[in-house]
Amino acid sequence: MNLLQPERLERLSREYVLGTLTGRARRRFERLLAEAPLATRVVVRWQQRFDVLAAGVPPVQPRDQVWQGLQQRLFASGEKPAAPSFWARVQALLAPRVLGGALAGVLAATVVLKLQPQWLELESRSEALPQSYVGLLINDAGQPALLASSRRHGRSITVKLLQPLTVPDGQVARLWALPREGAPFLVGLVPARGSATIALTDSAEKLFFTVGRLALTIEPVTAGADAPSTPFVASGHCVKLW
Amino acid sequence: MTPSDDLSALMARVAMQDRAAFERVYHATCAHLLGVALRILNNRERAEEVLQEAFVNVWHGARGYNPSVATPMTWLINVVRNKAIDTLRSGSSERRSTGALEDEAFEVRADSALEPQQMLDDSLQRAHIDACMQTLNAQQRQALALAYYRGLVHTEIAAQMGAPLGTAKAWVRRGLDKLKECLGARGVTA
Numbered sequence: 001m002n003l004l005q006p007e008r009l010e011r012l013s014r015e016y017v018l019g020t021l022t023g024r025a026r027r028r029f030e031r032l033l034a035e036a037p038l039a040t041r042v043v044v045r046w047q048q049r050f051d052v053l054a055a056g057v058p059p060v061q062p063r064d065q066v067w068q069g070l071q072q073r074l075f076a077s078g079e080k081p082a083a084p085s086f087w088a089r090v091q092a093l094l095a096p097r098v099l100g101g102a103l104a105g106v107l108a109a110t111v112v113l114k115l116q117p118q119w120l121e122l123e124s125r126s127e128a129l130p131q132s133y134v135g136l137l138i139n140d141a142g143q144p145a146l147l148a149s150s151r152r153h154g155r156s157i158t159v160k161l162l163q164p165l166t167v168p169d170g171q172v173a174r175l176w177a178l179p180r181e182g183a184p185f186l187v188g189l190v191p192a193r194g195s196a197t198i199a200l201t202d203s204a205e206k207l208f209f210t211v212g213r214l215a216l217t218i219e220p221v222t223a224g225a226d227a228p229s230t231p232f233v234a235s236g237h238c239v240k241l242w
Numbered sequence: 243m244t245p246s247d248d249l250s251a252l253m254a255r256v257a258m259q260d261r262a263a264f265e266r267v268y269h270a271t272c273a274h275l276l277g278v279a280l281r282i283l284n285n286r287e288r289a290e291e292v293l294q295e296a297f298v299n300v301w302h303g304a305r306g307y308n309p310s311v312a313t314p315m316t317w318l319i320n321v322v323r324n325k326a327i328d329t330l331r332s333g334s335s336e337r338r339s340t341g342a343l344e345d346e347a348f349e350v351r352a353d354s355a356l357e358p359q360q361m362l363d364d365s366l367q368r369a370h371i372d373a374c375m376q377t378l379n380a381q382q383r384q385a386l387a388l389a390y391y392r393g394l395v396h397t398e399i400a401a402q403m404g405a406p407l408g409t410a411k412a413w414v415r416r417g418l419d420k421l422k423e424c425l426g427a428r429g430v431t432a
């Protein structure tokens with residue numbers, strides 16, 4: 001079925017924005033939106049029409065704790081208590097090997113972790129590393145630039161910059177997923193340095209199941225989010241850690 | 243500079259992880275956005291959770307925001323509406339699996355059935371398309387209002403209005419056709 005056929009696209013778009021498109025049809029249409037700029041344009045026109053209806057909704061001031069909770073979630077250092085120590089250890093393991101030159105790639109890290117679990121102090125735990133999607137992006141100089149990890153059924157992805165990025169004013173660093181077949185889609189924005197947790201629109205399993213590689217661009221903040229507009233500054237395999 | 247230009251400039255700074263800009267965007271829009279979520283969820287606590295979740299997405303730039311495609315408010319309203327609708331649907335499925343709560347849920351909806359129509363009327367007057375939309379009959383207007391403001395699906399609209407499913411679908415469809423026509427006549431996204 002060609003969802004981009006004009007009349008069908010118009011009908012699906014307005015039902016999607018209104019909310020009467022449900023279940024699997026809604027998810028299928030969301031995947032189409034990630035791939036087809038034409039569909040996005042039709043959807044935005046309907047969003048603008050419905051803005052008119054939103055204007056009559058009486059405003060309701062949120063309680064102060066909503067903003068306080070938001071700050072806590074986004075900016076408190078303990079946002080993901082387990083993640084930093086995990087990444088610190090993975091990075092410590094990876095650094096000598098990858099910088100040493102030969103085994104650039106997260107597969108090496110996976111093997112190392114599976115063979116030597118005690119290096120991560122996992123022996124005392126009853127379970128192995130959580131099932132996750134993991135990516136290690138290498139920059140043009142062959143250096144590891146970014147680690148990305150998302151629990152298989154999680155709805156966020158944690159990124160850690162292994163090299164600071166140079167992001168000029170007015171530009172942003174964007175992380176892209178490259179499916180084995182089909183167009184790249186935007187995962188989210190990454191900071192120039194440090195770590196961040198990016199909310200996903202769906203579970204990692206659904207988003208990354210067919211993704212073979214991840215890549216990073218630095219592009220104008222005004223560039224469209226439907227496709228990369230500049231060459232990749234780093235890229236690497238996206239693998240399943242289970 | 244219009245409020246929308248102002249918000250666009252702030253959003254560009256948020257994309258570069260400017261916390262001060264993020265706080266200004268939040269405080270400029272949170273009351274309107276909570277209003278939208280609250281009408282759909284009819285539960286303040288869940289609506290505030292949706293609002294907070296939406297702003298987590300805003301900070302991380304999930305799915306990207308392109309100012310050349312949509313105004314910040316259009317984008318924000320739809321982030322919130324989509325999350326509210328997803329939350330509503332997941333809650334609905336829980337209710338369906340626990341039959342004892344189902345009657346209570348419908349009762350709340352029936353009591354507040356008039357409110358969506360009032361919001362629709364107010365919105366149409368603000369946009370100066372109320373006269374144009376008057377050619378819709380009361381049922382068509384109510385069906386459109388229940389879908390937009392309450393996030394109801396066709397089967398729920400049919401149940402609430404005591405109409406066959408096909409009829410409810412036709413009412414919503416007619417309401418949407420008319421909305422597009424009336425806005426087009428005023429030069430809004432023709």
